[in-house]
Amino acid sequence: MLNHTLKLVPDLLTAKLEEKSTRDGFGTGVVAAGKENPNLVVLSADLKESTRAEWFEKEFPDRFIELGVAEQNMATVAAGLAAVGKVPFITSYAAFSPGRNYEQIRTTIALNDLPVVVCGMHAGVSVGPDGATHQMVEDLAMMRALPNMIVMNPADAEEARKATIAAAKCGKPVYLRFGRANMPVFTTLETPFAIGKALTLVEGEKPEVALFTTGSLAYYALQAAAALQKDGIDVSVTHFHTVKPLDTAAALAAAKKAGRVITIEEHQAAGGFGGAVAEVLSEHYPVPVKRLGLQDEFGQSGEHPQLLEHYGLSAARIEAAARAWLAL
């Protein structure tokens, strides 16, 4: 069932996988990127431990810049640093950056077309008990609407590491989205990664539905696919770590093969990844699309798995959504 050319973790559905957060992947990746590029600097707005910016500070104290609780200043200072040749990564919770400082990112980073990497941590409902104020579920919509901006939402810690290193090299404004929760690591060092290139995790022979995922929910989509296939329902799974530019070719190929698509994201179902997929398909190959995500509602306090279950994003709920749709 699984696409073996991707060199994923063997037996990833049955083995006990290592669990790590994508923010940890960022921490590892930004240190590695910092070793390669002496111009890379990391900016923090008073959250260096939980954003993992601290890992960079320990290695490169002279290239770590503390701004205090000031996300608007962090974005604009970063634009200034980039204008004199630095490659700044700005780190905070996604609710505050890009939540608080959208206009600064728009004008001084995106419109200026400067290579600043905006790192939004604790995105989605992964921050759990903190509640709706800290659960950022509109960031993909905001960031993908910006010209010049590349938007990435990696699936696990290893892919997050690769995305961070790629962001440092690409020379463009980037939004990187990371989660707080520990999630299964199912990709490996050898799994390919290129900005804008989706991964076909499950090809499917004659799939009845194509599951499109972004971010950490990719693993749950794989679990849902396995459960469906056990009952003879063939599905494909495509993971889009890059929301912008979207891999249009991969989206169209999978949609043509299956004839219908379910998009899965820890974000508002409107305007984000599902929106991007619907835009592409409606223009080039209209097929029915069902968008899983928060349905025009804010998050709330609770444990991360509880919240995913509630908002229809657990493996069981993804599976159920597919079954219900196919039964119609």
Added chain:
Amino acid sequence: MALTDAQVHAIEEKARDIRATIIDMLVAAKSGHTAGPLGMADIFAAFYFHILAHDPKNPDWEGRDRLVLSNGHIVPVRYSAMAHAGYFPVKECLTLRKFGTRLQGHPERTKLPGVETTSGPLGSGLSQASGMAYGLRMDGKANRVYCLMSDGELQEGNTWEAALFAGKNRLSNLTAVIDRNNIQIDGMTEDIMPLEPLADKWRAFNFHVIDVDGHNIEEFVNAVEMAKAIHEKPTVIIAHTIPGKGVKEIEFDYRWHGNPPGKGPTDKIPADKQAEVFLKEIRSMGGKVPHDYA
């Protein structure tokens, strides 16, 4: 080193040329801001014709000083100064705000080399200038960074976040200049949202503060030189200016903040006479005003 009388006079002449071109470009554009650009013409002349290390033929020269214009809406004065300094032909100024122009209504870094950054939304220039100053210092470079701000935009919180940052990091290679003309779109700053005591505020944020007459070239240049000698903190120059300077009928009148000649208040000068009167008065300041764009 103090300026000679001849140097001061030469800069003043450039300021008059800059003012005249501002009027021409605003008339051609039929929109844009008048008061702020006229009020800052002397300071822009001082920057482009004396203070800045720069190369108009090589705008991206690494050794240049960085001049960040935070209040992007007064950019006609920058375009005019750049044109007169040789960055591009003066006649290109007449494309201001028109379709396809490099001279966007608010400046854009990717459109016109030499403007350093994109600005217009207020309050983010000092942060960007601070980032530049910090990055240049990291690399041991001697380039200076200047940030021009309006007084009205000091009402933006982002400005004070930047002030905390620049003060904390003792960015002595950064000099901020505030255009203290006391007006903003809706009225006088002290009525809309008072800024005084302004100098005390900046001192409290660990800036060295110098108050100057923004139309006295010698005084302004001396202040900039003094800032270079302050090594333990950034400097802010509060430049007291007259909005609309050069045309007595509009000086100090906040209603001219956002209107071009021909579209301003008509109680003193009829709309169809505004451009003509402005240019005549600017000429009467004693300078030559070349009007031949051909």
